[in-house]
Structure formats: structure tokens, C-alpha cells
Amino acid sequence: MMFGSIDPALLLASVIVASVPIILAAIGELVVEKAGVLNLGVEGMMIMGAICGFVAAVETGSPVLGFVGGALGAAALALVFALLTQYLLTNQVATGLALTLFGLGLSSLIGQGYVGIKPPVTEDVPFGPLADIPFFGRVLFSHDWVAYLSVAVVAAVWWVLRSTRAGLVLRAVGESHDAAHALGYKVTRIRVLAILFGGAMAGLGGAYISLVRVPQWTDGITAGAGWIALAIVVFASWKPWRVLLGAYLFGGITVLQLNLQAAGSAIPVEYLSMAPYLITILVLVIMSSGRGKASLNAPASLGQNFHASR
Known part of the structure; x- marks a missing residue:
């Protein structure tokens, strides 16, 4: 079935692909913020994941090693953030912003020799007859393994935070690091591990952009996806399943505006291009205003540094 020149099945499948990088980066940042750390360097970590993943995939010929390289590259940048904020007690907001600027510059330097090169193809998961089901086969069973991994990570984070001792400890550190320390928990160690996990997830999201969604390298390829991921964590009220819905909402808006442009919509291209970011800003304003449920x-300890001697 076609609506004008837009195929609904292809549109929904494209929404899933467009949402994967944001889901991974946002769920990683959710874990970081649940531990009481505000890392505004998601954009920088994503673009480092994009270039490190791209380089690893091109040099090895393996997309899987590309994703591993992307996760490790972004985690290394996250480790710098962790050392500065958790041991040197620098301001988290300023350090995160500096991390983004550093990541953008370093990725541009590393990627100078890789412009115009195509990475190895990341194959779709072979679902056999399921992929031939009308409509649903195209929408649900025609994606690569990272698309399914992103949903699995959301489910795993939800389960860990809700049903395990590790999740309870992580939430306790985020709510009151002093109380958690008094109970004998290693607050700094827990926060560092959360930051590394968030960095690895952002790196996977960045690598997905350069290896699958836009299979090439160009400067600024993430195009603000890290900032969108930060906004979605607030939009989701720090709840994992709402992160998934928020990412699909943004992915849907992004893909729809591209399809409307391709279909020759009468709406000016500039308005369509800015629509995803404008709607994200509006959502943030609405969800953050006053003492709403999201706030x-x-x-409670989000953005506050911890020192055991205090």
C-alpha cells in the first residue's frame, strides 16, 4: 500500500534504522545520569565512535570489529571524562562540553584520510520466511543485528534497574551518594563504570551512523544526535522504555521530513529540516517546565561531585 509516493512499510523500517543511534546513546546516558553524573559530552563520544568504528571496519574489513572499535574509542573518551570529574572533581557541565568540542576536533583529524571510502557492509539478520511476510516482514525482519541489539539493551537496562541489586545500588548512588557511601558502596567506582558503559553505548550509536545509516565518513556526521539523546533522557523521565518511544518519535519525525522533501511537499525544505530539532526543543521545554512529573x-544527586572526605 502506498500513500502518494510514500511506502508505509519502507517508512516504518526507515524509522527503526534512524532511531538506533539515538536509542543506544540515550540508554547509555540514562544509566550515567541514574548514577548521578551529568555527561554533556554524548555528541563528542558519538562522533569518536563514528570515526573509530569506521577506521576499524575499513582497516580490518569486518563491520563487527568496526562496532567494537567504535565502542572502545568512545569509552576511552568517556574514561577521560570520568578521570576529570570523579577524581579531579572538575565541573561536570563544563567538562562535558569540552569533551564534545575535543571529540569533534579529534574525529575530524583522524578522519581526513577516510573521506570517500565505503566501509564493509553490515548484513541484515537472516530471518528466512519471516522476512517475506507482507508489510511486517519489511518493517520488523529486515534489519541488521545492531537494530535488534538496541532494543535488547533497553530491555536489559530496564530489568537491571528494576529487579537487581546492582540496579538498586546504582539508583541509590544517584539519589544520595553520601548515604550510599555511608552504607559502604564505592560511589566513585560505580560512577566510573556507569560512565564507561554510557561511552560504549554512545560509541556503538556513532559507529552505526558511519557504518550503516550513512555508510561513509564526513566531518560532523552525527549532526547533533548526541544532543537529541540527552533531550530524550529528560523526555523519558529517566525511564528506559520511554527512551525507546522517544527515540522512535524523533526517528519518525526525521524520516518523515526526508520523505516529504523527496515527495515534493509544498512546505519549504528549511522548515522540514528543522522540524525534528524544533520539536525536541519544545518537548524539553514542556517536560522541564515548573515542577512537573519529569523534573x-x-x-537527586544528578550533576553533584562526590568526595569521600566531605
Whole structure:
């Protein structure tokens, strides 16, 4: 079935692909913020994941090693953030912004020799007859393994935070690091591990952009996806399943505006291009205004440095 020149099945399948990088980066940042750390360097980590993943995939010929390289490259940048904020007690907001600027510059330097090169193809998961089901086969069973991994990670984070001792400890550190320390928990160690996990997830999201969604390298390839991921964590009220819905909402807006442009919509291209970011800003304003439900769900120690001697 076609609506004008837009195929609904292809549109929904494209929404899933467009949402994967944001899901991975946002769920990683959610874990970081649940531990009480505000890392505004998601954009920088994503673009480092994009270039490190691209380089690893091109040099080895393996897309899987590309994703591993992307996760490791972004985690290394996250480790710098962790050392500065958790051991040197620098301001988290300023350090995160500096991390983004550093990541953008370093990725541009590394990627100078890789412009115009195509990475190895990341194959779709072979679902056999399921992929031939009308409509649903195209929408649900025609994606690569990372698309399914992103949903699995959301489910795993939800389960860990809700049903395990590790999740309880992580949430306790985010709500009151002093109380958690008094109970004998290693606050700094827990926060560092959360930051590394968030960095690895952002790196996977960045690598997905350069290896699958836009299979090439160009400067600024993430195009603000890290900032969108940060906004979605707030939009989701720090709840994992709402992160998934928020990412699909943004992915849907992005893909729809591209399809409307291709279909020759009468709406000016500039308005369509800015629509995803404008809607994200509006959502942030609405969810953050006053003492709304979203603001009440924020971890109490979010953005506060911890030192055991205090």
C-alpha cells in the first residue's frame, strides 16, 4: 500500500534504522545520569565512535570489529571524562562540553584520510520466511543485528534497574551518594563504570551512523544526535522504555521530513529540516517546565561531585 509516493512499510523500517543511534546513546546516558553524573559530552563520544568504528571496519574489513572499535574509542573518551570529574572533581557541565568540542576536533583529524571510502557492509539478520511476510516482514525482519541489539539493551537496562541489586545500588548512588557511601558502596567506582558503559553505548550509536545509516565518513556526521539523546533522557523521565518511544518519535519525525522533501511537499525544505530539532526543543521545554512529573523523577544527586572526605 502506498500513500502518494510514500511506502508505509519502507517508512516504518526507515524509522527503526534512524532511531538506533539515538536509542543506544540515550540508554547509555540514562544509566550515567541514574548514577548521578551529568555527561554533556554524548555528541563528542558519538562522533569518536563514528570515526573509530569506521577506521576499524575499513582497516580490518569486518563491520563487527568496526562496532567494537567504535565502542572502545568512545569509552576511552568517556574514561577521560570520568578521570576529570570523579577524581579531579572538575565541573561536570563544563567538562562535558569540552569533551564534545575535543571529540569533534579529534574525529575530524583522524578522519581526513577516510573521506570517500565505503566501509564493509553490515548484513541484515537472516530471518528466512519471516522476512517475506507482507508489510511486517519489511518493517520488523529486515534489519541488521545492531537494530535488534538496541532494543535488547533497553530491555536489559530496564530489568537491571528494576529487579537487581546492582540496579538498586546504582539508583541509590544517584539519589544520595553520601548515604550510599555511608552504607559502604564505592560511589566513585560505580560512577566510573556507569560512565564507561554510557561511552560504549554512545560509541556503538556513532559507529552505526558511519557504518550503516550513512555508510561513509564526513566531518560532523552525527549532526547533533548526541544532543537529541540527552533531550530524550529528560523526555523519558529517566525511564528506559520511554527512551525507546522517544527515540522512535524523533526517528519518525526525521524520516518523515526526508520523505516529504523527496515527495515534493509544498512546505519549504528549511522548515522540514528543522522540524525534528524544533520539536525536541519544545518537548524539553514542556517536560522541564515548573515542577512537573519529569523534573521530580530526576536523580537527586544528578550533576553533584562526590568526595569521600566531605
